Amino acid sequence: MKINSIKLNNYRNYKNSTIDFTDGVNFIVGKNAQGKTNLLESIYLSSVGKSPKNCREKQIIMFNESQARIELDFSTLAGKKNIKIYLDKANKKSIKVNNLNILKLTEFVGILSIVYFSPDELKLIKEVPEDRRNFLDISISQFDRTYLYNLLKYNKILKQRNSILKSDNSDQTKIDELKLFTPQLIECAEKIIEKRLNFIEKLKKYAINLHKFITDSEILDISYSYAKDDKLTIKEQLSQEFEKITTKEIELGYTCIGPHRDDIIFKINDKDCKYFSSQGQQRTVALVVKLSLMEVIKQEIGEYPILLLDDVLSELDQTRQDKLIELVSKYQTLISCTKIPNTNIKYNTIKIENGTKI
Numbered sequence: 164m165k166i167n168s169i170k171l172n173n174y175r176n177y178k179n180s181t182i183d184f185t186d187g188v189n190f191i192v193g194k195n196a197q198g199k200t201n202l203l204e205s206i207y208l209s210s211v212g213k214s215p216k217n218c219r220e221k222q223i224i225m226f227n228e229s230q231a232r233i234e235l236d237f238s239t240l241a242g243k244k245n246i247k248i249y250l251d252k253a254n255k256k257s258i259k260v261n262n263l264n265i266l267k268l269t270e271f272v273g274i275l276s277i278v279y280f281s282p283d284e285l286k287l288i289k290e291v292p293e294d295r296r297n298f299l300d301i302s303i304s305q306f307d308r309t310y311l312y313n314l315l316k317y318n319k320i321l322k323q324r325n326s327i328l329k330s331d332n333s334d335q336t337k338i339d340e341l342k343l344f345t346p347q348l349i350e351c352a353e354k355i356i357e358k359r360l361n362f363i364e365k366l367k368k369y370a371i372n373l374h375k376f377i378t379d380s381e382i383l384d385i386s387y388s389y390a391k392d393d394k395l396t397i398k399e400q401l402s403q404e405f406e407k408i409t410t411k412e413i414e415l416g417y418t419c420i421g422p423h424r425d426d427i428i429f430k431i432n433d434k435d436c437k438y439f440s441s442q443g444q445q446r447t448v449a450l451v452v453k454l455s456l457m458e459v460i461k462q463e464i465g466e467y468p469i470l471l472l473d474d475v476l477s478e479l480d481q482t483r484q485d486k487l488i489e490l491v492s493k494y495q496t497l498i499s500c501t502k503i504p505n506t507n508i509k510y511n512t513i514k515i516e517n518g519t520k521i
């Protein structure tokens with residue numbers, strides 16, 4: 164895939180700017196607080212439907228304005244496409260793809276395929292399991308619509324099941340009501356877990372080799388952590404666990420097992436990265452995971468997504484910077500930085516100052 168151009172109106176500090184991109188590496192260069200991250204954020208939003216920052220959508224609209232607009236032209240193997248996103252202060256968002264209205268998130272995610280990496284992505288390794296589940300959900304949804312559909316369905320049933328567990332009804336009434344919802348939850352859960360397991364296997368295949376290439380010696384391992392018993396199917400295992408745990412769930416008032424509680428475990432040389440790796444090692448693993456995701460998505464959709472690297476170079480030593488730039492030059496990559504690094508590869512420069520390309 165390739166983004167040809169983006170037009171931003173009243174988007175954060177961009178009043179009215181059009182920016183063109185080329186194949187390969189595009190350095191987005193500028194001093195601090197000029198709009199480099201804002202530009203990458205607008206592309207992320209055009210792919211995932213929300214900002215990577217934990218912010219309200221109306222915060223994206225330029226101060227003292229009431230509407231913001233993104234227009235993005237890109238090319239895929241299937242031809243040229245156009246995405247338009249309108250945001251207004253009433254917190255309403257509308258999306259058009261090739262001038263047709265998009266009404267559901269499930270219709271939108273994955274039309275523009277991207278992989279995003281910023282220093283914040285370290286949370287993939289060191290923060291709470293929810294961050295790793297988000298990574299799984301956003302990644303898989305990019306190439307598998309049914310996954311997103313099942314996930315939304317699962318979350319709906321989970322909410323209903325939790326409200327039964329939390330209600331003031333008698334334990335027996337709760338047990339009777341759960342008989343309807345637990346099998347539905349398990350059915351969705353099985354589909355989600357199977358796809359996550361499959362995804363991790365594919366990701367791992369690329370990540371182990373890439374990690375060895377970048378670090379020279381370390382051995383990476385990635386696994387999906389869930390209620391597992393090799394002798395049982397996922398469905399049988401979950402049914403058994405739910406039977407054992409129902410009394411406890413009624414006592415606690417929420418659903419204690421299922422994909423909304425699972426996690427990913429990253430290990431270097433057999434030691435859990437979350438607890439034993441240095442900051443630099445964690446950063447490298449997070450980066451390797453994102454680069455491997457590029458390969459998995461390519462395997463699934465037949466072409467590379469667009470890679471967005473925000474502020475990544477300044478954190479890597481020269482050798483790792485060189486290896487990274489060489490690796491990413493084979494796809495369209497947008498790299499934000501305050502200074503263009505020394506490199507032999509061909510690249511395009513986009514200078515940003517105060518929300519404008521100069």
Ligand SMILES: Nc1ncnc2c1ncn2[C@@H]1O[C@H](COP(=O)(O)OP(=O)(O)OP(=O)(O)O)[C@@H](O)[C@H]1O
Nearest residue numbers: 175176195196197198199200201222223224225226
């Ligand atoms: N809604 C908004 N309206 C106008 N300006 C905004 C809005 N939201 C954020 N900004 C401004 O955008 C500016 C640029 O932010 P951005 O994060 O893109 O900078 P950057 O170029 O990535 O800088 P750095 O090198 O420090 O990462 C900030 O000064 C911020 O105040």
Ligand SMILES: [Mg+2]
Nearest residue numbers: 199200201474
């Ligand atoms: Mg920035």
